[in-house]
Amino acid sequence: MKSDIIGVDKQDDRAAARLFSSAVIDYASRTLPGELGLVIYLFIVGEVIDAQQNRTLTHAERVKMLWRSRFFLEGWRQHILNHPLYALHTHFITRELYDILSIFINAMLLLIVTHRDYFPDVPLLHWMNSTETCEHFFGCARKIQKDFTFVEWILMIPKISALMAGELRSKMKGAQAKAASSRFGYHHSYFDSRGVDLANLATFPSDDDIEALIRVAHVEAQSLLGILGIHLQALPVVDEEQFARALEALSNDPDDHDTQTPLQEGPSAQLEQLLQDDKAHFLSGASVLSNDTALTNAGIDATATVIHDHLRL
Secondary structure (H helix, E strand, O other): OHHHOOOOOOOOHHHHHHHOOHHHHHHHHHHOOOOHHHHHHHHHHHHHHHHHHOOOOOHHHHHHHHHHHHHHHHHHHHHHHHOOOOOHHHHOOOHHHHHHHHHHHHHHHHHHHHHHHHOOOOOOOHHHOOOHHHHHHHHHHHHHOOOOOHHHHHHHHHHHHHHHHHHHHHHHHHHHHHHHOOOOOOOOOOOOOOOOOHHHHOOOOOHHHHHHHHHHHHHHHHHHHHHOOOOOOOOOOOOHHHHHHHHHHHHOOOOOOOOOOHHHHHHHHHHHHHHHHHHHHHHHOHHHHHHHHHHHHHHHHHHHHHHHHHHHO
């Protein structure tokens, strides 16, 4: 653990992964009993990462983990905003990290629902929905040549493909354990299929299941924040029947669109007319679009010419 702090390689993926491991959380809870905030923070952020990288979790468990982390972060942030002696830039994580975690959590939750609705019989492999493959590809490119242009990158593609295939074969032959002992460099695990249950990954929670999981996650986040002396507001109660009636009232048009209200006859109609005129002007003025297309084609032609000349040499 000492080497993960002193003289650590900032690009060592394994050091970052070990920080949120159960061993570190257990060590911190035993040696730092007064730092419960640190222990819970490591647990929450580790859950976010585990929700994507874990091969054995059910999608329902991932949903609960992500919502629990979201409720925890929002409750913590709101507590800082409401406290007269606290400030976000001092007592909260950085704005960039908060944005990254929020976007990541929302994306993972939406990915589960979207995949369930459009590909219900196809397993969802969360760890494959990342930039890890791209990072591996460019990492192999930099092994061949440190700095390269776009043309040189295209010419290196066959070598990069062979290099990535060789690394994949090495991982499958057991070189993974040897690589894990190193203390530097990237650690790519998107091809690690140990513990994968495709039938489990093709089972998705329903909307009712997700609603129940959200409530459980909120209660658990309340408990974690309560240990730290932070009060998390209760979930809002929504009357579904009243909400449905309100939507129906908004969607119904008593006049069946036969007549226009004064608002529709005034600024609304003028705005609609302006939009229509602008659309017609855009469609008729194809010269700007043609110029953009011509410039794009010229750039493509120039790139192709450079590649052709390079290959001929």
